[in-house]
Amino acid sequence: EAETLDLNTQDYRYIGYFTNLRKSIELVWNYPGSAARRGISGTVHVKFIISKEGSVTDIEVLQSSGYMILDSSILDAIRMASPFAPLPDGFGKQRLVIKGAFVYVINGFGSTY
Numbered sequence: 001e002a003e004t005l006d007l008n009t010q011d012y013r014y015i016g017y018f019t020n021l022r023k024s025i026e027l028v029w030n031y032p033g034s035a036a037r038r039g040i041s042g043t044v045h046v047k048f049i050i051s052k053e054g055s056v057t058d059i060e061v062l063q064s065s066g067y068m069i070l071d072s073s074i075l076d077a078i079r080m081a082s083p084f085a086p087l088p089d090g091f092g093k094q095r096l097v098i099k100g101a102f103v104y105v106i107n108g109f110g111s112t113y
Contacts, residue, residue, distance in 0.1 A: 003097065004047065004097045004098070004099050005018075005096060005097065005098055005099070006098075006099060006100065007021070007022060007098055007099065007100030007101075008022075008100070013090070013091070014091070017085065017087075017088065017091075020084075020085060021050075021084055021085075021098075024081040024084060025077055025078055025081045027081065028077045028080040028081050029073070029074060029077035029081075029102070030073065030077070031073070031104055031106075032069045032070065032073050034069065035067065035069045035070055035073075035104070036106060039106060040067050040069065040070065040104070041070075041104045041105050041106055042065030042066055042067055042070050042103075042104055043063075043065055043101050043102065043103045043104070044061060044063070044064065044065045044070055044071050044074050044101070044102045044104075045061070045062040045063035045099065045100070045101045046059065046060065046061055046062060046074060046075065046078070046099065046100060046101075046102065047059070047060055047062050047097065047098065047099045048060070048078055048097075048098055049095050049096065049097050049098070050082075050084055050087065050095060050096045050098065051087075051094070051095050052086060052087050052093070052094045052095060053083065053086050054082070054083040054084040054085050054086045054087070055082055055083045055084075056078060056079065056082040056083070056084075057095070059075055059078055059079065061075070062099065065104065070104050073104075074102045
């Protein structure tokens, strides 16, 4: 297994690429209306792999929010946001394994950590 990088890495080598990656996901990530109306919130921990060419080759929930609707929403958003930019040659990697937590909060939706 390759090194796993956090979606919010502060490693200077990755910061530009990961900033664009987060923006791409956030542009298509929506709080499911039915979940919001029911007051459902939670955090979904995911892991996904980006190939050298920028496509997502694997995606999985590491820790569920406890609500399938929230879990599915972020998985769909990552799929919709891809393909991402190809990995820069300077990374020296054929793929990136990325983990991240996506937080659904009724009054503060959109935060990741």
